[in-house]
Amino acid sequence: MDIARLYEIPRRFDLKLFAYAENVYLVRNLVDQAVDSWGLSENVRFAGRLILTELATNAVRLYEGKEVHVWVSSQAGRDLLELAVWDPDPDNLPKILPLTECGESGRGLALAYELSDQRLGWYRSTTARGKVVWARVGP
Numbered sequence: 001m002d003i004a005r006l007y008e009i010p011r012r013f014d015l016k017l018f019a020y021a022e023n024v025y026l027v028r029n030l031v032d033q034a035v036d037s038w039g040l041s042e043n044v045r046f047a048g049r050l051i052l053t054e055l056a057t058n059a060v061r062l063y064e065g066k067e068v069h070v071w072v073s074s075q076a077g078r079d080l081l082e083l084a085v086w087d088p089d090p091d092n093l094p095k096i097l098p099l100t101e102c103g104e105s106g107r108g109l110a111l112a113y114e115l116s117d118q119r120l121g122w123y124r125s126t127t128a129r130g131k132v133v134w135a136r137v138g139p
Contacts, residue, residue, distance in 0.1 A: 011038070012073035019060040019068050019087075027056045027070050034072040034081060040138070041079050047115045047137040048072070048081045054108040055085040055133050058094070063087050080138035088130045094122055 015030050017023045028049045035045040052070065059068045069086040096109050112135055113120045119136040 011076060012071055013037075014069065014071045016067060016069050019063045019066050021057075021060055024053060024056050024060060027052045030070060030072055031081070031083070034074065038074050040074065040081060044079055044081050044138050048083060051112040051115055051120075051135045051137060052083045052085070054112045055083065055135065057108065058133070059085050059087045062092065063089065078138065080136060082134065082136050084132050084134040086125060086128070086130050086132045090124045090129060090131045093131065094133055096120075 013030055013034050015026060017026055031045060031048040031052055034040070035042075035048065052072070056068070056070055066088050068088075071084050073082045074080055094109055096113050097107075099107060099110050109120075116135040116137055120134070122131055122133045124131050
């Protein structure tokens with residue numbers, strides 16, 4: 001048995017929660033836990049918290065009361081954070097709306113898209129009925 005492996009820091013943190021607005025703060029805590037555990041930069045923390053909050057808020061808005069899964073992961077030695085939210089609806093795919101001066105909604109996903117340097121997307125889950133919306137933050 002490799003004893004060093006027993007003390008290895010996990011490279012993924014998962015959270016299952018019910019889609020209620022009062023639970024969204026938990027995803028920010030998840031990003032903080034990942035950044036602190038893996039020694040990532042404050043820039044990654046700031047962008048990661050904002051993006052994952054937006055992705056989770058969209059799931060809360062659309063699937064209130066249903067279970068959603070949130071996770072963050074990173075590869076060892078890289079200042080890169082991968083963020084994802086699974087929701088139970090494989091058919092309602094996200095739309096990044098163009099930003100307008102007078103728009104009152106729909107800006108969050110566009111902001112997340114820009115903060116992630118256009119590394120944001122989605123796919124239908126192959127392991128559970130639903131979809132995953134993901135983003136990557138860092139250099």
